[in-house]
Amino acid sequence: MRTTLRLSALALAAAAFVAPVGGFALSLTTLGRVVPSVRDAAKDRLIDTVAGAGSEAEVLKRFRELEAANPTAATLASPKLNGPWRLVWTTSKAIAGASRAKPLRPAEAPLQFLDNVELRAKNEECVKPLGKNLPIGLRYSVEASLKPKPSKKGVFVQFEKFRLGPLTFKAPSEFRGELDTTYLDDEIRLSRGDKGNAFILLRDGDARADELWEAFSSTL
16 A cells, blocks of 8 residues: 555656746747637647547647647746646656556546645546446545746645545655646646656546546557
């Protein structure tokens, strides 16, 4: 149980570690701004590539295209950042649970809650070892405090508390990282980690989230 908890906690912790990487510019612009239709097309290509179980290289290509069309300059201060998000794709195999037996992988798109006013974050995932269609499951979560970075696009993350079902554990002080948001609109958020990983998240409530997570999981 202790080994399982530690692996799950590490995976959850890593999910919030992100840092910026340079993208490339889209050529279709108006007065220095990306034309909305171009942005929407880039977003559709990214979602379609994930839905089609595209390779990591293919998804990252579309990821960079959408990053280059980011409509939100100071993403950390934007109210759009707040609330629950669903992780639908990541380059982190640990977070995706690739090394775990299939029944112990996230049964649905993992949740991430962000609050840029109180500077708090929470990551949560649910495993259903008895079957995805059953209402019985076990939830893991980790809570963290955030400190703004000078870039105005990200935060330093200090993890504070882990939960495994009804059990609570204090996080070691060395569990820390960074979170940068490189694209943000009303529907989708792109993030990059200081561990070099990329993350695609949809606003919670988007019916596509679990389908995209399942498509991504099929590639592991």
